[in-house]
Amino acid sequence: MDYLQYLRKDKMPHIWCDGCGHGIVLKSILRVIDKLGWDKNNIAMISGIGCSSRTPGYVDFNTLHTTHGRGLTFATGLKIARPDLHVIVVSGDGDATAIGGNHFIHAARRNIDISVIIYNNYIYGMTGGQVSPTTPGGKKASTTPYGNPDTPFDISRLAQAAGAAYVARSTAFHVGKMDRYIEQAFTKTGFSVVEVLTPCPTSYGRRNKEGRGVDMLMYQKQNSIGIEQAKGKTAEELKGKYITGVFVDKEQADYRQRYDEVIKKASKLNK
Amino acid sequence: MEIPNPNIHMWQGNVACAEGAIAAGCRFFAGYPITPSTEIAEVLSQKLPAIGGNFIQMEDEIAAIGAVIGASLGGVKALTATSGPGFSLKQENIGFAVMAEVPCVIVNVQRGGPSTGLPTHSAQGDVMQARWGTHGDHPIIVLSPSSVRETYDMTIRAFNLAEKYRIPVVLLSDETVAHLTEKITIPDPASIEIIDRKKPYVSPEKYLPYQIDETDIPAMANFGEGFRYHVTGLAHDETGFPTNNPEKIKAQLERLNRKIQRNRNDIVEVETFETEDMEVLVIAFGATARSARRAVINARESGVKAGLLRMKTIWPFPDEEIEKIYKSVKKIVVPEMNLGQIAHEVEWATRREKPVVRVNKINGEPITPNEIYESIISQG
Ligand SMILES: Cc1ncc(C[n+]2csc(CCOP(=O)(O)OP(=O)(O)O)c2C)c(N)n1
Ligand code: SF4
Numbered sequence: 001m002d003y004l005q006y007l008r009k010d011k012m013p014h015i016w017c018d019g020c021g022h023g024i025v026l027k028s029i030l031r032v033i034d035k036l037g038w039d040k041n042n043i044a045m046i047s048g049i050g051c052s053s054r055t056p057g058y059v060d061f062n063t064l065h066t067t068h069g070r071g072l073t074f075a076t077g078l079k080i081a082r083p084d085l086h087v088i089v090v091s092g093d094g095d096a097t098a099i100g101g102n103h104f105i106h107a108a109r110r111n112i113d114i115s116v117i118i119y120n121n122y123i124y125g126m127t128g129g130q131v132s133p134t135t136p137g138g139k140k141a142s143t144t145p146y147g148n149p150d151t152p153f154d155i156s157r158l159a160q161a162a163g164a165a166y167v168a169r170s171t172a173f174h175v176g177k178m179d180r181y182i183e184q185a186f187t188k189t190g191f192s193v194v195e196v197l198t199p200c201p202t203s204y205g206r207r208n209k210e211g212r213g214v215d216m217l218m219y220q221k222q223n224s225i226g227i228e229q230a231k232g233k234t235a236e237e238l239k240g241k242y243i244t245g246v247f248v249d250k251e252q253a254d255y256r257q258r259y260d261e262v263i264k265k266a267s268k269l270n271k
Numbered sequence: 272m273e274i275p276n277p278n279i280h281m282w283q284g285n286v287a288c289a290e291g292a293i294a295a296g297c298r299f300f301a302g303y304p305i306t307p308s309t310e311i312a313e314v315l316s317q318k319l320p321a322i323g324g325n326f327i328q329m330e331d332e333i334a335a336i337g338a339v340i341g342a343s344l345g346g347v348k349a350l351t352a353t354s355g356p357g358f359s360l361k362q363e364n365i366g367f368a369v370m371a372e373v374p375c376v377i378v379n380v381q382r383g384g385p386s387t388g389l390p391t392h393s394a395q396g397d398v399m400q401a402r403w404g405t406h407g408d409h410p411i412i413v414l415s416p417s418s419v420r421e422t423y424d425m426t427i428r429a430f431n432l433a434e435k436y437r438i439p440v441v442l443l444s445d446e447t448v449a450h451l452t453e454k455i456t457i458p459d460p461a462s463i464e465i466i467d468r469k470k471p472y473v474s475p476e477k478y479l480p481y482q483i484d485e486t487d488i489p490a491m492a493n494f495g496e497g498f499r500y501h502v503t504g505l506a507h508d509e510t511g512f513p514t515n516n517p518e519k520i521k522a523q524l525e526r527l528n529r530k531i532q533r534n535r536n537d538i539v540e541v542e543t544f545e546t547e548d549m550e551v552l553v554i555a556f557g558a559t560a561r562s563a564r565r566a567v568i569n570a571r572e573s574g575v576k577a578g579l580l581r582m583k584t585i586w587p588f589p590d591e592e593i594e595k596i597y598k599s600v601k602k603i604v605v606p607e608m609n610l611g612q613i614a615h616e617v618e619w620a621t622r623r624e625k626p627v628v629r630v631n632k633i634n635g636e637p638i639t640p641n642e643i644y645e646s647i648i649s650q651g
Contacts, residue, residue: 011512041497046341057501057512062494064344065503066337067367073329073337078494080325080338081299081345085495103337106330259325266320 006030006040011058015051019205019213021172021198022052025119028175028196029088030059032183043086046075048100050092051126051200052119069100072107075114083256086186087113093120093134097153101133108162111190112255117182118155118193121200129203140207155195156247165190167248171220172198177244184246190254197242278457284422284449285310285352288378288442289318290457291426292350296465297376298324299349301338303331303357306390307446308380311352332357336364339375343368344502346493348430352378355388358397358404365439366405367504369527372481372489374433374468376426378442380449381557381608383635392635393446395557395608401441402586408524410531412538413441413586417560419453425583431466432538436530437488443585445608447558447637475499480511483522487530531587540583541592545571549578551647552600552625554593554617556582559606559638566606566643577647585613590620597621606630606643 007030016022033043043061047053049068056063062085066074071089079087096104096118107114123141124130131141131148134155138147159167166188168181178196185192199205199216210216220242227245230238282290289311292300300315302308316326325342329335332353339349353361358379368375381397383389397404401413412432416422422444429440471478471490480500482489492498505513506520514520531538545567546552555563560581570577580596582589597603603625605614614629621627628646632638 040499042495044494057503060499062499063501064341064494065501065505066340067363067504070333070337070364073334074341074344076327076329076334077299077301077338077341077343077349078345079341080327081342081347081349082495085345102330103334106334259320263320263323266317267323270318270321 001031001034003027003030006033006060008058008060014058015054017202019199019201020051021121021196021200021213021217022055022119024172024175025117025178025196025198026055026058028178028182029117031179032186035183036186038086042084043088044078045088045090046071046078047090048095049126050095050124052090052092053095055090069095069098070103071095072100072103072114072116076107076112079112079114083113087115088186089114089116091116091118092125093118093122093155094124094132097133097155097158105158105162108159108164108191108193110255111163111165111252113189113191115185115188115192115194118195119198120155120195121198121204122152123200123204125200125203129207142207156193159193160248163191164193164248165250165252165254166192168193168246169195169197169244171224171242171244172196173217173220174224174244181246184249190252276456278459279454280457281452281454282419283310283452284416284419284444285380286314287419287423287455288352288426288444288449289314291423292376292430293318293322294423294460294463295348295427295430297348297350297430298322299339299342299347300325300351301327301329301335301342301349302351302353303329303335305354305357307382307449308352308354308378311378332360333364336361336368336377340364340368340373343373343375344494346496348374348434350376350378352380354380354382355384355397356386358400362404366407366409368439369405369409369411370504371502372437372491372527373439374437375439376429376433376442377439378444381443381445383633389635391446393558393608393637394633394635395445395559396612396633397443398585398609398612401443408528410438410528411441411586412436412438412531412584413443414583415443415556415585416448417557417581418448419451420455420457421583422448423455423457427463431464434468435466435488436534437468437491438531443557445557471498479509481507481509481523483509483526487526487533535587538584539587539589539592541589542581542583543596544579544581546578546580546596549576550601551575551577551604552597553577553579553604553606553643553647554582554613555579555606556585556613559608562638562640563606563643565640566647569640569644570647573648575648588616588620593617593620597625600625602626602628604628604630604643604646606638606646608632608638
C-alpha cells in the first residue's frame with residue numbers, strides 16, 4: 001500500500017528517534033485505515049502532549065494536538081458534535097494514565113465511540129525519561145535514579161474494569177496482531193483501546209541497559225505470551241512477560257445510542 | 272381573557288444565562304457542578320436534548336472545557352459554566368482556545384475565594400484571573416452582567432463575540448446576579464442578531480487556517496468539512512503547524528493580540544448614568560453596579576452631583592470610555608467585592624490624576640448603596 005497518501009510529506013522528517021517504536025504503531029494505524037477504505041475527510045485524529053502525541057501532525061486527516069492528558073476530553077466533545085466522524089485518539093502512557101487518567105476511565109465508562117491507541121513505552125519520552133505510571137517496579141528513570149519504588153498500572157486491565165467495549169494489547173514487534181487489534185478497535189461501536197508496548201531506546205532503554213530499539217523489539221518477541229497461554233500460569237512464571245491479546249470484546253449500547261434515547265424522551269416531554 | 276405574552280418570564284440570572292445560550296444557537300454544554308453556577312447546567316440538561324442538542328456532565332472542569340473546544344471545532348456552539356475553583360481548573364485549556372482561536376463561552380459565576388472560599392456567597396474576586404488566569408501574553412474578552420435581563424442579552428453577545436473574533440469569551444457573573452430573580456421581557460427570537468464564524472471561501476488546497484490578512488481574523492473551517500488542517504496549542508504559522516521560526520511566531524502572536532485591540536470599540540460597552548455634570552464619578556460592574564446606581568441617586572438628592580459608569584465589558588478594559596469623562600470630576604469611587612482589582616486599573620487609566628476611593632468588601636456580603644453613598648459624599 002501507499003503510506004504516503006496518508007502522510008503530510010512536507011512535515012518529514014518526524015521528530016522520533018532512531019529505534020523509537022512510535023512509527024511502527026503509526027504504520028499499523030495507516031494500514032488499517034487503508035484497508036477499511038475510510039475517507040480522510042471523515043477521520044479526526046486527536047492527541048495530548050508527548051512524543052506519541054506528535055502523531056497527528058504527520059497524518060493528512062482532521063488533526064488536533066491538545067493539552068497534556070486531555071485529548072480524550074476534546075475528542076468527546078468533537079464526537080458528540082460530529083457523530084459521523086471516525087474519532088481516533090493517540091496517547092502515551094503518561095498522557096493517558098497519569099495526567100489524563102481520570103478522562104481515560106470516564107471515557108471508557110461512558111463507552112463513547114472513540115478508539116484510543118496508547119503507545120506504552122513505560123516512560124515519559126518527550127521530557128527526557130521521567131518515571132511514568134507504567135514504569136515497572138525497580139526500573140530506572142531520570143526521577144527514579146534508585147529504581148522505581150511504585151507498582152505500575154496495567155492499562156488494559158484498567159480499561160477493562162472501567163467499561164471499555166474493546167480492549168487489546170500488542171507489542172510493537174507483533175505487527176500482524178497489532179493490525180488485527182487496531183482494525184477490531186476501529187470497527188467497534190463504543191470505546192475501544194489498543195495498548196501497544198513500544199520501545200523508547202533513548203529515554204528508557206539506555207538507562208535500563210536494554211540496548212537499542214532493535215534489541216528491545218527482540219526482547220518483546222522473546223518475552224510475550226498470549227492471554228490464553230498465560231491463563232493458569234503463576235505470577236512467578238509470568239514475571240517480566242508481556243501478556244498480549246484481546247482482553248474485552250463486547251457489544252453494548254454506546255454513548256450516542258443512549259443519549260439519543262434521552263433526546264427522544266426530552267422531545268416528547270417538552271412538546 | 273388576556274393572552275399571556277410568551278416573552279415575559281420570572282427568571283433567575285442563571286436561568287436567563289441558559290436561555291440566552293439557547294437563543295444564541297448554543298447546542299452543546301459540558302460542565303461539572305459547582306455552586307453558584309449549577310442551575311445553568313441543570314436547565315440545559317433539560318432543554319438541550321429537547322431541541323436536539325447535547326448536554327454532558329464531565330468528570331471535572333478541565334474535561335468540560337476540553338469537550339467544549341472539541342465540540343466547537345466540530346462546528347457546534349458550545350458553553351461551559353463554573354465558579355472559582357472550577358474556573359482555576361479550566362485555565363490551561365482556555366489558553367488553548369485562545370491560541371488555537373476556537374470560539375467558546377465560559378461562564379464564571381463568582382463566589383468568595385480564595386480556594387473553596389464561600390460557595391454560596393457573592394464576590395467579584397476573579398477580575399484579574401479572568402484577564403490573566405492562563406499563562407502567556409494573550410487577549411481575552413470578559414463581560415459582566417448586572418441584571419437578569421442583561422445576563423440573557425450578554426450571553427448571546429458572548430457567543431457573537433466568540434464567533435466573530437474566534438476567541439473564548441468569559442461571562443463574569445456573580446452569585447448575586449446569578450441567583451437574583453426578576454421579571455423580564457425577552458426580545459422576540461426573530462429579532463435577535465446571531466453572528467456565526469467566518470467560513471473559508473477558498474478550496475481546501477488553498478486554505479490557511481491562520482492566515483494573516485487585512486481583517487486579522489482567519490476564516491474557520493469546521494472538522495469534517497473537507498479541509499483537513501492541523502490545530503495545536505504549540506506556536507504555529509499560517510498553516511497551523513508548529514514552528515520555531517521567530518518571525519513567524521511573532522507575526523502570529525501579534526495578530527492574535529491585534530485582532531482584539533483593533534476591535535476594542537466594537538467589544539467594549541459601558542453605560543453611563545448622570546455623568547454630564549458630575550463631580551464624583553463612580554465606576555462599578557456586576558451586582559455592585561446596582562448598589563452604585565442607587566447611591567448616585569441618593570447622593571444627588573442630598574446635593575452631591577454624582578454619576579455612574581457601569582462597565583459591561585471588563586476586558587478589554589474601558590480605559591478610553593473612562594478617559595472621556597473623568598477629567599472634570601473631583602474624585603472617583605470604585606466599589607467592588609474584592610480588594611481593589613478594578614480600582615487599580617482605574618488608577619492606571621486616569622494616571623492617578625484624581626483620588627480613587629476604594630469601597631471593598633470580601634466577606635461574602637454585597638456592597639450596600641449606603642456604603643457607596645458614604646464614600647461619595649465624604650469630604651475626606
Ligand atoms: C500540564 C503539563 N504538564 C507537563 C507537561 C510536560 N510533558 C510533556 S510530554 C510529558 C510526558 C509524555 O509522556 P508520555 O505521555 O508517556 O508520552 P511519550 O513522550 O513517552 O510518547 C510531559 C510530562 C506538559 N506539556 N503539560
Ligand atoms: S524519546 Fe523515546 S519515545 Fe520519544 S521519540 Fe525518542 S525513542 Fe521515541
